[in-house]
Amino acid sequence: MTSIKQLESPLFESLAAQYDMLILQNQDSTKAYRTEAMEAFRKLGFPSIKNEEWRFTNILPVVKTSYELTAATTIDAEQINKAKALIENTYRNLFAEDEADRVVLINGVIADSLSKLPEQKGLHFSEIKEATEQAGFQDHFGKILNIKDNAFAALNSAMFQDGVFIAVEKNVVVEKPIHVIKVILSGQAMMQQSRDLFVLDQNAELNVVESYLTDIAQPVFLNAAAEVVLAENAKFNHYDLQKADAHLRIIQRTEAAQQKHSNYSNYTFTLPGAGFVRNNLALHLNDVDIESHLYGLYLTADSQLVDNHTEVHHKMPRGESNQLYKGIIMDKSKAVFNGKIFVYEDAQKTNAFQQSNNVLFSEQATVNAKPQLEIFADDVKCSHGTTIGQLNKEALFYLKSRGIGENQAKQLMVKAFAFDVAEKIKIPALKNYVETLIEAEMENR
Amino acid sequence: MLSIKNLHASVEDKEILKGLNLEVKAGEVHAIMGPNGAGKSSLASVLAGRENYEVTEGTVTLDGTDILELAPEDRAREGVFLAFQYPIEIPGVSNINFLKTAMNEIRTYRGEAPLTAKEFLQRSREKQELVEFDAKLVNRSLNEGFSGGEKKRNEIFQLAMLEPKLAILDETDSGLDIDALRIVSRGVNKLRSENNAFILITHYQRLLDYIVPDFVHVLADGKIIKTGGKELALELEEKGYDWLTKN
Numbered sequence: 043m044t045s046i047k048q049l050e051s052p053l054f055e056s057l058a059a060q061y062d063m064l065i066l067q068n069q070d071s072t073k074a075y076r077t078e079a080m081e082a083f084r085k086l087g088f089p090s091i092k093n094e095e096w097r098f099t100n101i102l103p104v105v106k107t108s109y110e111l112t113a114a115t116t117i118d119a120e121q122i123n124k125a126k127a128l129i130e131n132t133y134r135n136l137f138a139e140d141e142a143d144r145v146v147l148i149n150g151v152i153a154d155s156l157s158k159l160p161e162q163k164g165l166h167f168s169e170i171k172e173a174t175e176q177a178g179f180q181d182h183f184g185k186i187l188n189i190k191d192n193a194f195a196a197l198n199s200a201m202f203q204d205g206v207f208i209a210v211e212k213n214v215v216v217e218k219p220i221h222v223i224k225v226i227l228s229g230q231a232m233m234q235q236s237r238d239l240f241v242l243d244q245n246a247e248l249n250v251v252e253s254y255l256t257d258i259a260q261p262v263f264l265n266a267a268a269e270v271v272l273a274e275n276a277k278f279n280h281y282d283l284q285k286a287d288a289h290l291r292i293i294q295r296t297e298a299a300q301q302k303h304s305n306y307s308n309y310t311f312t313l314p315g316a317g318f319v320r321n322n323l324a325l326h327l328n329d330v331d332i333e334s335h336l337y338g339l340y341l342t343a344d345s346q347l348v349d350n351h352t353e354v355h356h357k358m359p360r361g362e363s364n365q366l367y368k369g370i371i372m373d374k375s376k377a378v379f380n381g382k383i384f385v386y387e388d389a390q391k392t393n394a395f396q397q398s399n400n401v402l403f404s405e406q407a408t409v410n411a412k413p414q415l416e417i418f419a420d421d422v423k424c425s426h427g428t429t430i431g432q433l434n435k436e437a438l439f440y441l442k443s444r445g446i447g448e449n450q451a452k453q454l455m456v457k458a459f460a461f462d463v464a465e466k467i468k469i470p471a472l473k474n475y476v477e478t479l480i481e482a483e484m485e486n487r
Numbered sequence: 488m489l490s491i492k493n494l495h496a497s498v499e500d501k502e503i504l505k506g507l508n509l510e511v512k513a514g515e516v517h518a519i520m521g522p523n524g525a526g527k528s529s530l531a532s533v534l535a536g537r538e539n540y541e542v543t544e545g546t547v548t549l550d551g552t553d554i555l556e557l558a559p560e561d562r563a564r565e566g567v568f569l570a571f572q573y574p575i576e577i578p579g580v581s582n583i584n585f586l587k588t589a590m591n592e593i594r595t596y597r598g599e600a601p602l603t604a605k606e607f608l609q610r611s612r613e614k615q616e617l618v619e620f621d622a623k624l625v626n627r628s629l630n631e632g633f634s635g636g637e638k639k640r641n642e643i644f645q646l647a648m649l650e651p652k653l654a655i656l657d658e659t660d661s662g663l664d665i666d667a668l669r670i671v672s673r674g675v676n677k678l679r680s681e682n683n684a685f686i687l688i689t690h691y692q693r694l695l696d697y698i699v700p701d702f703v704h705v706l707a708d709g710k711i712i713k714t715g716g717k718e719l720a721l722e723l724e725e726k727g728y729d730w731l732t733k734n
């Protein structure tokens with residue numbers, strides 16, 4: 043294993059010290075897991091670009107920074123006011139008053155006065171640190187995330203301090219989306235590790251929209267992990283809207299385990315802003331007749347680096363996975379897409395589709411897109427396609443021949459390209475909101 | 488209005504237009520007919536500014552302006568409109584937004600204020616009626632999934648909206664059913680005025696029953712080889728092109 047060792051990253055040392063303190067104080071059910079995870083992290087170390095999984099994404103700048111590691115435990119009135127203003131400004135046109143429930147976390151701490159917590163019967167919501175002693179938590183926590191091979195997930199598992207736990211009971215359909223707003227306010231460099239767990243019991247349905255709001259003057263490194271459990275016939279639409287300050291660095295791993303007839307749809311949309319983003323999304327189709335959708339859009343600008351790594355594990359027959367990732371790479375930004383599909387020996391009659399389309403919008407923009415299929419069953423339908431290109435010339439000519447200038451024509455086409463993914467969003471208010479964001483971004487070009 | 492002199496143009500180093508001359512005055516309708524592969528669409532492309540065509544000789548002016556120097560969008564803003572033989576589908580770009588953008592860019596170029604939403608809507612309704620263009624299609628993605636005839640009608644709808652000086656219709660009649668042909672022709676006839684001109688590229692004299700041309704030209708092997716009145720179209724219908732191309 044090639045990794046960046048302690049010597050190269052003082053962060054490694056300070057994390058280890060922080061961990062020692064944290065584990066001494068820890069009294070809850072996560073202690074053994076944290077200990078195991080820290081061992082895994084120590085073994086793995088931070089990955090270097092010699093590690094195949096990180097070939098195009100150099101984390102050195104991220105781990106070279108020294109961050110404040112102590113997690114916040116309280117928030118003050120000033121922070122609440124600031125968050126309130128940010129929320130009002132940013133999401134004015136997103137959800138109407140009663141259209142969605144809302145969870146606001148400021149530096150990982152829940153802000154009750156700004157939240158409108160879900161109150162539906164059969165829907166349980168709590169901060170992760172409050173959840174550790176519940177059976178519904180312990181049955182699933184730490185059982186899905188692969189920490190053996192993923193340094194950041196291991197680190198998160200050892201040291202996470204905040205996050206949310208959402209559980210939906212059997213047969214409960216939660217129609218109102220829950221909007222989880224992660225507000226990050228900081229004047230100093232800071233590292234935050236949050237951990238979420240979503241558990242949907244049989245026939246349960248849930249819609250969650252996660253998004254970021256940042257007011258930060260120094261680098262903030264968010265190392266996040268989430269586990270998702272879908273029991274038989276459960277349905278989860280999981281949205282992640284990544285638009286934040288250039289100082290924000292996100293490395294996250296979301297891992298879902300699905301039971302039969304369940305349907306998990308993940309939407310990861312990254313917009314200009316956050317300087318460094320690495321999303322790892324892994325789905326385990328552990329039973330028969332499962333459906334999974336992975337939609338991604340990365341509209342990158344400035345000197346952003348946005349990396350999406352996906353894994354779809356088809357383990358049992360008749361699973362269907364459908365993956366569409368689209369990228370528009372502008373300015374000097376850099377995008378990476380790596381999509382792995384594994385079809386295990388037993389997974390006959392699997393349908394697995396993957397499409398990754400990329401448009402380079404400037405000469406300095408770069409993209410590395412790579413599909414990776416490993417198929418061990420013989421009766422399967424798999425297809426994948428990767429395109430990297432410029433905009434369709436014929437279409438551009440058509441638009442120009444009607445009097446539309448070169449730039450405007452390009453904008454129209456880019457919007458069209460991106461809307462193709464945006465239109466998969468099932469919540470109309472969110473879809474409109476995302477389309478407006480894309481439009482606004484393109485208008486500034 | 489339009490003056491084409493000794494126009495030579497090639498595509499991928501192959502000469503397609505070989506010394507073409509054409510004069511079109513305001514208020515006139517010219518029909519261009521000719522065998523497949525003669526260069527009719529190429530002429531339209533050169534006028535509209537398609538990039539892969541290289542003009543090697545000759546001049547094209549529109550009301551005295553050398554349009555060969557202009558980018559395609561500026562030609563459109565100067566009043567050139569090409570109704571494409573094969574309109575392209577652009578998924579995701581809504582027909583109406585596209586038109587609004589086009590219209591306002593053209594207006595800005597001409598120093599006119601952009602239309603208000605209301606004015607635009609009104610005009611769009613009016614023109615939809617004129618060419619009997621289905622309101623449902625107006626809000627769809629540009630040409631996406633349109634039938635052949637619907638695409639052609641959309642071209643004429645755009646033409647009606649943009650009111651160009653010079654409109655070039657490349658086989659707009661092909662693929663139209665009898666009713667659509669009548670509707671499109673009626674639309675074009677209503678749009679005709681003393682200030683604009685039309686070039687109709689067609690294979691069928693039938694269109695010319697509806698839109699009566701002032702001149703009919705035969706384009707063969709990159710040149711206009713014969714010019715006549717509307718009766719020439721009838722003669723061509725009867726005799727084909729052989730008698731003209733075999734010397």
Ligand SMILES: Nc1ncnc2c1ncn2[C@@H]1O[C@H](COP(=O)(O)OP(=O)(O)OP(=O)(O)O)[C@@H](O)[C@H]1O
Nearest residue numbers: 498499501503522523524525526527528529530539
């Ligand atoms: N991109 C290109 N590369 C090579 N040859 C081309 C290209 N575009 C057009 N041509 C050639 O130019 C010639 C003229 O084509 P054009 O489309 O102008 O004919 P046309 O008169 O419009 O024919 P039709 O009646 O069939 O529409 C043809 O021989 C055609 O194959």
Ligand SMILES: [Mg+2]
Nearest residue numbers: 527528529572
């Ligand atoms: Mg043609």
